[in-house]
Amino acid sequence: MRGGETRTAAATAGFADDRLQRLTDRLREDVAAGAIPGAVALIVRDGHTAYFEAFGYADRPTLRPMQRDSIFRIASMTKPLTVTAALMLQERGKLLLADPVSRYIPELHDMQVGIESVDAASGERRMTIEAARQLITVQDLMRHTAGFTYGQFGDSLVQREYVRANLMDPHQTNADMAGKLARIPLAYQPGTTFEYGMSTDVLGRVVEIVAETSLDRFFAEHITGPLDLKDTGFAIRPTEAHRLAEPHLVADAGSAPARIAYDPARAVKWFSGGGGLLSSAADYARYCRMLLNGGELEGVRLLSRKTVELMTRNHLPPALEFGTQTQELGLTAPLPRLGQGYGLGLGVRLESGLSMAQGSVGDYYWGGAAGPYFWVDPREQLIVVFMLQELDVQIRTRYRSLLRALVYQALR
Numbered sequence: 001m002r003g004g005e006t007r008t009a010a011a012t013a014g015f016a017d018d019r020l021q022r023l024t025d026r027l028r029e030d031v032a033a034g035a036i037p038g039a040v041a042l043i044v045r046d047g048h049t050a051y052f053e054a055f056g057y058a059d060r061p062t063l064r065p066m067q068r069d070s071i072f073r074i075a076s077m078t079k080p081l082t083v084t085a086a087l088m089l090q091e092r093g094k095l096l097l098a099d100p101v102s103r104y105i106p107e108l109h110d111m112q113v114g115i116e117s118v119d120a121a122s123g124e125r126r127m128t129i130e131a132a133r134q135l136i137t138v139q140d141l142m143r144h145t146a147g148f149t150y151g152q153f154g155d156s157l158v159q160r161e162y163v164r165a166n167l168m169d170p171h172q173t174n175a176d177m178a179g180k181l182a183r184i185p186l187a188y189q190p191g192t193t194f195e196y197g198m199s200t201d202v203l204g205r206v207v208e209i210v211a212e213t214s215l216d217r218f219f220a221e222h223i224t225g226p227l228d229l230k231d232t233g234f235a236i237r238p239t240e241a242h243r244l245a246e247p248h249l250v251a252d253a254g255s256a257p258a259r260i261a262y263d264p265a266r267a268v269k270w271f272s273g274g275g276g277l278l279s280s281a282a283d284y285a286r287y288c289r290m291l292l293n294g295g296e297l298e299g300v301r302l303l304s305r306k307t308v309e310l311m312t313r314n315h316l317p318p319a320l321e322f323g324t325q326t327q328e329l330g331l332t333a334p335l336p337r338l339g340q341g342y343g344l345g346l347g348v349r350l351e352s353g354l355s356m357a358q359g360s361v362g363d364y365y366w367g368g369a370a371g372p373y374f375w376v377d378p379r380e381q382l383i384v385v386f387m388l389q390e391l392d393v394q395i396r397t398r399y400r401s402l403l404r405a406l407v408y409q410a411l412r
Contacts, residue, residue, distance in 0.1 A: 204273020
């Protein structure tokens with residue numbers, strides 16, 4: 001280092017400033033071109049914040065600018081926190097991964113499975129019912145092998161039942177949701193198929209029953225409070241509503257923004273363990289730091305080192321099938337042909353050279369339908385949180401790979 005020259009935060013964390021500028025330039029260009037409304041990108045390496053920038057608009061129609069502390073609907077990035085809550089209860093001897101879920105939710109004991117077929121002559125779709133061959137376990141909920149699905153991302157006869165039951169009703173409780181699911185056939189036999197769906201919502205209900213409190217209160221008292229995640233919860237404080245980033249999906253130049261669930265003016269009733277949280281980039285990075293540190297952050301320990309290892313290792317057996325939802329998850333889907341697997345509440349990279357998305361063996365990650373994405377790379381001691389509110393699946397999937405390419409190319 002030449003005399004008088006100071007190291008930047010990026011350089012201290014092992015990044016080249018000029019190469020990180022490529023990330024800045026690309027996001028600015030895409031906001032200007034209308035490709036995305038706005039975003040916040042946060043990179044932490046070796047405990048140092050290397051990059052923290054906001055781009056574009058938190059609400060493009062009103063031209064409200066994005067801020068680094070903007071709050072986002074993080075959708076399925078809620079799932080790792082719900083799994084964390086359940087693992088904390090296992091560490092306290094309150095439940096086990098091997099436990100049948102019906103131990104806590106008796107309605108889920110005698111589940112049935114819907115088998116769809118097509119009549120060769122008429123083309124009519126039909127569903128026959130068979131009994132579930134094994135009980136759903138807590139592990140099944142954590143790794144999406146319980147047989148549940150999502151109703152809004154397909155048109156199978158089981159998914160039609162989900163839509164008919166209004167399983168995404170924001171006015172229901174977790175108890176209501178579990179009761180509805182108990183009356184609908186499973187999409188697959190438990191333990192046979194990875195199908196991304198409402199398993200983590202059911203896990204949230206298990207947490208409530210075991211902990212004898214609501215999921216929002218458990219999070220506040222045992223996760224977000226101890227980790228000092230001031231902007232993470234199922235609701236925004238009224239005084240902070242102006243910080244909410246709004247998504248939109250533009251079909252043509254004259255279309256209006258399409259809003260997604262969560263009205264800051266209405267009290268939250270459904271604490272969805274699969275997708276109900278709001279958070280900021282800085283808050284979520286603190287949660288990731290806890291995981292990267294083996295379950296501890298700044299003297300606060302949520303999980304043991306071995307439990308974090310359990311969470312971030314692959315839990316999908318070799319003979320597993322993959323359901324229709326999995327194909328929609330993009331290049332980081334937990335498919336063996338992509339070198340990916342799935343741990344407890346998050347995806348994990350098992351092999352190098354198969355996925356076209358850059359990373360390291362052992363990195364773990366997930367994203368949400370509203371656009372946000374994160375990954376943790378223990379080999380590089382790297383955390384990346386990308387907060388985006390974009391409903392177009394192709395756009396958000398592309399940005400997850402793009403972000404990985406632009407972050408890794410900047411490493412020294």
